[in-house]
Amino acid sequence: MLIDWLQPLTQYAPNRTTYKETPAINLYRNQEQARIDVQLPGFIAKEIDLTAEGDLITIRSQAEEKTDEGQLLRSERQFQSFERRIKLPFQIDESQVEAQFNNGILSVNLHMHENEKPRVIPVKSV
Secondary structure, three states, rough: HHHHHHHHHHHOOOOOOOOOOOOOEEHHHHHHHOOOOEEEEOHHHHEEEEEEOOOEEEEEEEEOOOOOOOOOOOOOOOOEEEEEEEOOOOOOOOOOOOEEOOOOOOEEEEEEEEHHHHOOOOOOOO
């Protein structure tokens, strides 16, 4: 009976994936550059692979359980690998991609390719 009542509410919510499959991101953009912030709690920088090509950013990681802590008595954390591909609405300059990882947040700074930036055209008076 409760499921019948909730069904109309769930029809408007898209199918959501879990964190294990797709880390959450925020994408910001201004006239010349963009930034992607990716939530990756529990990861360390050396576990993260980042590639940039054209208008596509790929972030992947293979997180592994650390077994050198002694006998495992209880395990509730899951260690998953992931791959996230982010297609951008513009071409980027791959040589100027910068990434920083701090407190579980990966910040990727992307500079737009020169032909993607708005061109300012001076107006001459005659």
